[in-house]
Amino acid sequence: SRLDSMRLILLGPPGAGKGTQAKNLVDHCGIAHISTGDLLRKAVADGTPLGQAAHRFMKAGELVPDDLIIQMVEDRIAEADCAEGFLLDGFPRTVPQADALGEMLKRKGLKIDVVLLLVVDDDDLVRRLSGRRSCSQRGAVYNLVFSPPKRDGICDACGSEALIQREDDKESTVRNRLKVYHNQTGPLIDYYKALGLLKAVDGGGKIETITAQLIEAMNSAAA
């Protein structure tokens, strides 16, 4: 199928389920998963210069400056596993990032095939993010309300007891992330609509139902 050579963007507010759905989609399609949030959290944990520069923005729920993000993504896309196709999760988040992405792909003779937008309303987002817990060992993601681990406080995937709350999932920080999303990332909806690339999917149902709808949207973009 053409799904194994697609280049797509998963767009949506914090807590919309980008990370959850991205894992399902890359498993299904066999393409690379590029999560700028995960790359940044790793840089922070490793104490790299990028991580040191990014940390104060992330903690406050603000965006990390475009130049740092664009360089990070350009380096990541140049890696071997991205050669056939990739899913971008959490990038682009500003118009300058979207312009830079378009230009870096154009230089390689490539383009984005489809932009999938996950639509979820703000109250649900706050509920989801306050219940989110992730495994600090390998990053499996749970929700205390919607998809709890089988045993309280223990990761299903690796058995560790290290389920943690992200430091930017405090309610006041979540509210700021939503504001930043609407102000700075919201304009990308019209940006990609104008390019004829946008497909909106209801992100409010069950995880598996949403995955099936996203795959259907990818198939129709590939046809």
Ligand code: AP5
């Ligand atoms: P990032 O890590 O990208 O965070 P985000 O966009 O705020 O997204 P989240 O990871 O919070 O949510 P998600 O949509 O992945 O939802 P998830 O699947 O986990 O960015 C973090 C920070 O890094 C930014 O604030 C910024 O500082 C910086 N950054 C990153 N990229 C940047 C960029 N390009 N430019 C500048 N700065 C950047 O799901 C959430 C919860 O809901 C989970 O508990 C999950 O289990 C649950 N859930 C999922 N689906 C469902 C469902 N269908 N029903 C019920 N619950 C569900």
